[in-house]
Amino acid sequence: MTRLAGKVALVTGAASNPGLGNTTAKRLAEEGAKLVVTDLDQPGAEACAAEIKSAGGEAVALRQDVCDEAGWDEVMAAAEDTFGGLDICVNNAGIAVLVPLEDMTLDQWNRQINVNLSSVFLGCRAAIAAMKKRGGGSIINLSSVAGLVGLNTCVAYGASKGGVRIMSKAVAVEAAKYNIRCNSVHPGVIWTNMQAQATGVNDPNALDANVMRIPLGRAGEPMDIANCILYLASDESNYVTGAEFVVDAGMTAQ
Numbered sequence: 001m002t003r004l005a006g007k008v009a010l011v012t013g014a015a016s017n018p019g020l021g022n023t024t025a026k027r028l029a030e031e032g033a034k035l036v037v038t039d040l041d042q043p044g045a046e047a048c049a050a051e052i053k054s055a056g057g058e059a060v061a062l063r064q065d066v067c068d069e070a071g072w073d074e075v076m077a078a079a080e081d082t083f084g085g086l087d088i089c090v091n092n093a094g095i096a097v098l099v100p101l102e103d104m105t106l107d108q109w110n111r112q113i114n115v116n117l118s119s120v121f122l123g124c125r126a127a128i129a130a131m132k133k134r135g136g137g138s139i140i141n142l143s144s145v146a147g148l149v150g151l152n153t154c155v156a157y158g159a160s161k162g163g164v165r166i167m168s169k170a171v172a173v174e175a176a177k178y179n180i181r182c183n184s185v186h187p188g189v190i191w192t193n194m195q196a197q198a199t200g201v202n203d204p205n206a207l208d209a210n211v212m213r214i215p216l217g218r219a220g221e222p223m224d225i226a227n228c229i230l231y232l233a234s235d236e237s238n239y240v241t242g243a244e245f246v247v248d249a250g251m252t253a254q
Contacts, residue, residue: 021093073126
């Protein structure tokens with residue numbers, strides 16, 4: 001399992017299990033990447049790193065507020081000091097506060113824009129500076145199907161994720177001269193802790209696929225997203241940049 005041998009990867013929002021960041025970090029490590037895993041929940045990030053190391057991989061865990069500009073410099077410095085640099089950046093950290101527009105407060109709007117969009121700007125900017133030293137790299141930004149189509153109670157969430165989609169394309173164009181690729185991934189209904197919190201449903205089997213308009217008839221698993229990210233992180237996608245990868249069981253095909 002050496003698709004990422006010799007590469008150093010950063011995954012933000014890696015604490016929550018089951019979660020996209022947690023599963024992605026472990027999947028990239030399985031393919032040989034050295035991992036920097038971060039989260040506001042430092043014990044959770046440390047647990048993720050411990051799992052990677054117990055499986056024979058290399059990982060370091062850091063507490064990170066992805067909205068803190070100075071914190072990004074610290075994370076990049078840690079990646080360089082520990083592993084020699086950065087080749088892969090997965091901007092995964094995010095929140096979902098699903099509230100009807102009429103009931104949404106400005107604070108709720110601002111928080112989702114800051115955590116889901118402004119943090120990705122900070123991550124891309126920091127990653128480009130680090131990857132230039134390595135002669136290139138791959139940035140993978142987590143968007144959502146809510147960044148492609150309008151969904152109920154997703155005004156702020158959708159705006160933030162739609163911003164990630166377009167920003168990723170602009171970053172791809174700007175960073176191409178440095179051999180740095182940037183793509184966005186758009187998950188559909190994936191069973192994670194965040195999905196459970198956002199929907200108030202504690203059992204994936206309780207999700208009504210017909211109501212949620214999922215053609216394949218089931219919620220996805222974090223590994224479905226992790227495998228897509230793995231492809232984008234690897235040299236197999238060396239000619240892929242500025243693209244959007246929709247992993248949604250056909251939701252947005254309707």
